[in-house]
Amino acid sequence: xxxxxxxxxxxxxxxxxxxxxxxxxxxxxxxxxxxxxxxxxxxxxxxxxxxxxxxxxxxxxxxxxxxxxxxxxxxxxxxxxxxxxxxxxxxxxxxxxxxxxxxxxxxxxxxxxxxxxxxxxxxxxxxxxxxxxxxxxxxxxxxxxxxxxxxxxxxxxxxxxxxxxxxxxxxxxxxxxxxxxxxxxxxxxxxxxxxxxxxxxxxxxxxxxxxxxxxxxxxxxxxxxxxxxxxxxxxxxxxxxxxxxxxxxxxxxxxxxxxxxxxxxxxxxxxxxxxxxxxxxxxxxxxxxxxxxxxxxxxxxxxxxxxxxxxxxxxxxxxxxxxxxxxxxxxxxxxxxxxxxxxxxxxxxxxxxxxxxxxxxxxxxxxxxxxxxxxxxxxxxxxxxxxxxxxxxxxxxxxxxx
Numbered sequence: 001x002x003x004x005x006x007x008x009x010x011x012x013x014x015x016x017x018x019x020x021x022x023x024x025x026x027x028x029x030x031x032x033x034x035x036x037x038x039x040x041x042x043x044x045x046x047x048x049x050x051x052x053x054x055x056x057x058x059x060x061x062x063x064x065x066x067x068x069x070x071x072x073x074x075x076x077x078x079x080x081x082x083x084x085x086x087x088x089x090x091x092x093x094x095x096x097x098x099x100x101x102x103x104x105x106x107x108x109x110x111x112x113x114x115x116x117x118x119x120x121x122x123x124x125x126x127x128x129x130x131x132x133x134x135x136x137x138x139x140x141x142x143x144x145x146x147x148x149x150x151x152x153x154x155x156x157x158x159x160x161x162x163x164x165x166x167x168x169x170x171x172x173x174x175x176x177x178x179x180x181x182x183x184x185x186x187x188x189x190x191x192x193x194x195x196x197x198x199x200x201x202x203x204x205x206x207x208x209x210x211x212x213x214x215x216x217x218x219x220x221x222x223x224x225x226x227x228x229x230x231x232x233x234x235x236x237x238x239x240x241x242x243x244x245x246x247x248x249x250x251x252x253x254x255x256x257x258x259x260x261x262x263x264x265x266x267x268x269x270x271x272x273x274x275x276x277x278x279x280x281x282x283x284x285x286x287x288x289x290x291x292x293x294x295x296x297x298x299x300x301x302x303x304x305x306x307x308x309x310x311x312x313x314x315x316x317x318x319x320x321x322x323x324x325x326x327x328x329x330x331x332x333x334x335x336x337x338x339x340x341x342x343x344x345x346x347x348x349x350x351x352x353x354x355x356x357x358x359x360x361x362x363x364x365x366x367x368x369x370x371x372x373x374x375x376x377x378x379x380x381x382x383x384x385x386x387x388x389x390x391x392x393x394x395x396x397x398x399x400x401x402x
Contacts, residue, residue: 005051009129011384012109015122016102017044019111025088025151028311035100038087038148042066045087045146052129057173061148061159068146071173072132079140081395082174082359083128084157084350085121085184086150089113096375108378116372119379120184120365121146123387130392139395143174150350153311157350161357180325180360182391183351186367186379187343189333189386193326193362194248194344197280197316197352199290202273203228203297204306209263209270218268222261224303225272231300232256232276235293246281248319248344253279254293279346282316317352319344322360329362332393337386345369364390 008014021044022035034040042058049056049070057069068087089112092099099112109119128144147156162168164177185192205228207221232254240251254276261272278289287310294307319326319342326342333340347369351361366383 002047002051005048008048009126011122011126011388012104012381014125015109015114015119015379015384016104018118018122019102019109019113020100022100023088023113024091025149027091027152035092038065041087042068042146042148048125052132054128054132055173057171059159059169059171061155065148065155067148067156067160069171069173070128070144072128072142074135074137074139074141076138077141079180080143080174080178081140082143082145082178082181082354083124083184083391084145084147084160084181084354085117085124086147086156086350087121088149088151089116089118090151090373094375095377097377104381107381109381109384110376110378112377114371114377114379115186115367116369116377117184117186117365117367119367119384120186120387123366123384123391124184126384126388127391127395130388131395136396140179142395143178145174147350154314154350154353157353161353164357177357177359181351181354181362182329182394183349183354183361183363184365185349185363186369186372187345187363187365188368189337189364189366189383189390190340191326191329191333191342191362191364192317192345192349192351193322193342194246194282194319195317195348195352195363196246196249196252196282196346197284197286197314198312198348199278199280199286199310199314200276200312201290201310202275202308204271204273204308205303206306207268207270207272210268212266212268215268218270221269221272224301225259225261225274227301228297228305229256229259229274231297232274235296243281246316246344249282249316250344250346252281252284252289255279280314280316282318284316286310286313286315314348315352315356317349317355317361317363321355322362325360326362328397329364329390329394332390332397333364336389336393
């Protein structure tokens with residue numbers, strides 16, 4: 001046992017340890033190095049849980065990227081609650097603070113992942129340790145999943161939820177679906193009951209390369225894509241008013257976020273690609289939303305468009321099956337901190353994947369989403385402690401759920 005790890009219980013001190021361990025998701029870029037992927041974080045989490053004499057299950061999702069699970073059982077429990085939090089962070093490009101040197105000042109802790117979502121992870125770990133030290137009869141079993149690859153393609157949560165299906169991978173610490181789930185993300189201690197989803201894919205145009213001194217000998221794929229971009233701008237302007245907005249999450253939207261093409265300034269490009277981000281209303285089918293754009297574009301051009309398969313295919317979170325859990329959690333939030341709300345948000349989370357597997361799920365955690373992914377990311381220390389208290393209250397009060 002590591003004495004240093006075994007002595008860690010305070011969520012603020014746990015968070016500092018987590019920030020100091022890089023777990024950057026390259027987000028599809030060809031990058032390598034010690035700061036990338038979740039390997040070091042997975043090892044630290046395994047050592048930490050073992051130091052506190054908790055069971056550990058590590059399953060490799062893809063080579064070098066793993067989910068970590070632990071479990072705290074309660075004798076006679078009739079419910080199982082899942083806490084889920086992701087291990088990865090976004091890249092550190094453009095940060096104005098040392099990303100992996102946690103700094104505490106003015107009631108805040110700064111560093112990459114402080115808000116999204118290592119603060120939530122620290123609170124969930126601290127909750128687990130407190131509950132282990134203070135056993136109580138009648139409360140539910142608690143499983144904590146620490147999943148990989150949330151920031152890009154959701155490999156980790158897809159692997160976990162597939163384990164609840166008849167033909168999926170099996171997790172010994174969570175062999176069947178839990179009864180309810182709380183997903184950690186920065187919500188300012190409000191409870192997210194609905195959020196939008198996303199489908200993302202690449203559209204490509206093809207051309208014919210030639211020397212740029214004789215451009216008419218070729219076909220410029222970038223020029224073709226310029227016409228597609230104008231059409232996409234038109235579609236993006238039409239989309240929000242084309243269907244009713246969700247009362248909590250707002251309208252459907254579309255954005256073109258990345259363009260690439262060509263090989264050299266003196267070569268007429270034979271290829272160009274754009275990456276599409278279509279944000280989905282709760283209840284919208286991701287593939288149907290993609291097909292709508294394919295069908296809308298097809299008759300507008302005298303050349304072929306190529307649509308790659310989606311690399312992100314995440315439904316929205318609907319608020320039609322999580323109201324009981326939300327009310328139960330809200331009463332504990334308000335008992336600990338005063339008035340809060342059940343809300344909808346425009347960004348996506350693991351909650352929609354869990355809900356799609358038939359498990360009522362809400363999103364909750366310390367921190368403000370406005371600080372996520374920022375150049376000087378930080379979180380308030382007070383919210384770390386408040387979130388820990390609320391999560392403990394939820395588990396201790398769930399013997400007789402509302």
